[in-house]
Amino acid sequence: MILTIYRWMVNHGWASNDLMFGAIIFRSAMAILFSFLTVLLCGGRVIRWLIRQKVGDSPEFYNKTLNELTKHKGNTPTMGGVMIVGAILINTLLFGDIMNFYVRMAMLCLVYLAGLGAVDDWLKLTQGRRTPGSREGLYAWEKMLFQVGLGVLLAFFIYYHGGSGRLVEVQAHKLNWPFFRDLTLVPWLFAVVTVVVITGTSNAVNLTDGMDGLAAGCMVVVSLSFMMLSYATGKEDVAKQLHFNWISHTGELAVVCGAIAGASLGFLWYNCNPAQVFMGDTGSLALGGVIGYVAIVIRQEPMLLLVGGIFVLEAVSVMMQVSYFRMTGGKRIFLCSPIHHHFHLKGWSEQQVVVRFWLISALCAAFGLATVKLR
Numbered sequence: 001m002i003l004t005i006y007r008w009m010v011n012h013g014w015a016s017n018d019l020m021f022g023a024i025i026f027r028s029a030m031a032i033l034f035s036f037l038t039v040l041l042c043g044g045r046v047i048r049w050l051i052r053q054k055v056g057d058s059p060e061f062y063n064k065t066l067n068e069l070t071k072h073k074g075n076t077p078t079m080g081g082v083m084i085v086g087a088i089l090i091n092t093l094l095f096g097d098i099m100n101f102y103v104r105m106a107m108l109c110l111v112y113l114a115g116l117g118a119v120d121d122w123l124k125l126t127q128g129r130r131t132p133g134s135r136e137g138l139y140a141w142e143k144m145l146f147q148v149g150l151g152v153l154l155a156f157f158i159y160y161h162g163g164s165g166r167l168v169e170v171q172a173h174k175l176n177w178p179f180f181r182d183l184t185l186v187p188w189l190f191a192v193v194t195v196v197v198i199t200g201t202s203n204a205v206n207l208t209d210g211m212d213g214l215a216a217g218c219m220v221v222v223s224l225s226f227m228m229l230s231y232a233t234g235k236e237d238v239a240k241q242l243h244f245n246w247i248s249h250t251g252e253l254a255v256v257c258g259a260i261a262g263a264s265l266g267f268l269w270y271n272c273n274p275a276q277v278f279m280g281d282t283g284s285l286a287l288g289g290v291i292g293y294v295a296i297v298i299r300q301e302p303m304l305l306l307v308g309g310i311f312v313l314e315a316v317s318v319m320m321q322v323s324y325f326r327m328t329g330g331k332r333i334f335l336c337s338p339i340h341h342h343f344h345l346k347g348w349s350e351q352q353v354v355v356r357f358w359l360i361s362a363l364c365a366a367f368g369l370a371t372v373k374l375r
Contacts, residue, residue, distance in 0.1 A: 024234070024251045027095040028227055028258035034094065035259045038087040039266025047270065047277050050077035055125040063336050065345060076275055079121045080267065081283020085114040087263040088256070088290075096255040101161055102297055105154060106256045106290055113202055113289040116146050117281030137281075147202060150289070151195030158297060159190050171245040176299040197301055198292040204311035205288030206281060207318055207338045212273040214340060214354045218310045218361040219264045219287050225307045225365045226294050227257035233298040242372055245299040253294050260287060273351050306371065309364030310357055314338040 055077055088110060096103050116138075124137035159173065173190065175183045185193065209215035232238045234251020264287070270276045279287075288311070295304040305312055317339035324333050334342040343353050 024231055024254050028231070028254045031091045031095045031255050031258035032262035032265075035087045035091045035262025036266040037262075038090060039083050039263050040269055042086070043083055043266065043270045043277075046080065046083045047077055050079055050277065055079055055121070063341075063345070066336055066341055069344060069350075073275070076278055078125060078278040078280040079118065079282045080271065080277035081114060081117060081279040081281070081286060084263045084267050084279060084283045085110060085286050087266060088259045091259045091262065092256050095259070097252045100249055100252040101157075102250055103252050103256060105157060105297075106253060106293055109150065109154060109198070109293045110286050110290050112150050113147070114282055114286040116143065117206075117283070117285040120285075121280040121282050143285075144199065147199040147285075147289075148195050151198045152191055154198065154293060154296075155187075155191035155194035158194070159187055172247045172297075172299070174245055174299065176245045176302075193301065194296050197296050197304065198289050200315065201292030201295070201304065201308070201311065202285045202288035204308070204315040205291075206284040208311055208314045208340070209279055209284040210338060211340055211344075211350050211354050212275040213268055213271050214357055215284055215287075216264045216268045216271050216279065217354065217358045218308075219291075220261050220268070221358070221361045221365045222291060222308050222311070223257045223260040223264065225303075225369060226291060226298075226300070227254045227261065228369070229300050229303060230254040230257055230294060230298055233300070247298060250298050253297060256290065257294060260290065273354065303368050303371075306368030307365045309368075310361045314340065317342070 089107060092098075092103065092107060098104070120138040120143060173184050175185065205215055205219065208218060229244075230253040231251050232242055233244050233247055234249060234254070236246045236248075238244075239246035267277075267279060267283070271279065291308070292304065295301050315338075317334060318337045321332060321334055321337035324331060335345040336342055340353050340357060343356075344350060348356075
């Protein structure tokens with residue numbers, strides 16, 4: 001909105017075309033600041049509303065010791081993701097280019113997955129609690145079906161857009177992976193990659209959201225990293241210097257990532273230990289999905305594996321645990337999965353697990369960004 005007003009003023013001679021208001025970096029920084037302030041100022045009201053709706057969460061695990069360690073969290077309001085999603089929407093519309101195709105698709109992804117998560121949260125926290133024998137949220141296959149459907153939809157529009165209204169932009173279809181830089185994806189393969197990345201990332205962030213401040217803190221690191229990567233990908237000279245795939249008009253996604261970082265920081269104000277609110281599936285599915293979408297658009301899927309190392313670790317630990325349990329008839333690799341619970345049961349306090357995972361996330365981001373020069 002601000003960009004639209006600024007352009008109108010420039011066209012009418014009321015402002016200079018070289019002012020900072022049009023710069024992506026400036027608007028991204030403003031998105032960080034104002035998203036943080038939006039959550040900070042609205043958080044108290046949202047939490048009180050959630051309490052009135054009686055959507056408090058009472059975490060239960062298949063581990064008696066872990067249930068004892070987390071029993072003090074009973075009835076903490078969840079679905080706090082609504083404040084994160086709201087702040088991202090408001091500030092992306094305020095500071096981003098709302099006419100940009102990639103920004104509109106990012107908002108579609110955000111709202112879609114937030115709605116899916118909200119339905120799941122609401123069913124788990126209301127219907128499942130109040131009606132004996134009723135189902136506890138959406139079934140896994142139902143969530144997966146909706147996530148795959150979104151991935152296919154986004155893949156179609158991204159593939160046949162390419163930027164600036166052009167039907168095909170070659171760089172947008174090429175992998176930016178080591179040893180596969182010249183491989184151009186055909187539509188069906190592009191759809192497969194999109195579905196895997198968006199579905200995998202949204203579920204990985206959802207698995208990470210199991211301790212006060214863990215998912216939100218890691219998301220700050222990842223979103224700031226992808227803010228820089230989006231900006232670089234959208235600038236032709238920078239992209240060529242770094243050997244990135246230059247994809248026009250993707251720089252605006254830096255504003256989206258900035259809004260994610262700011263909203264996550266604001267949420268940490270209320271979600272740090274002891275948490276006043278949990279983000280629930282409403283926030284975790286949406287945050288993970290949008291970051292996965294950004295990685296697809298700017299062709300930085302491998303960077304997502306490096307920068308989002310904690311999310312990958314959490315998801316892999318669950319897959320390893322489940323697979324080993326089934327193969328061995330009941331044996332386990334970890335005391336409990338996802339892996340943050342394993343360390344909690346090993347004697348680390350919750351604060352120690354969270355802060356140490358934040359540190360690992362920062363190191364993963366630093367290493368991931370450092371590999372840019374290895375191309």
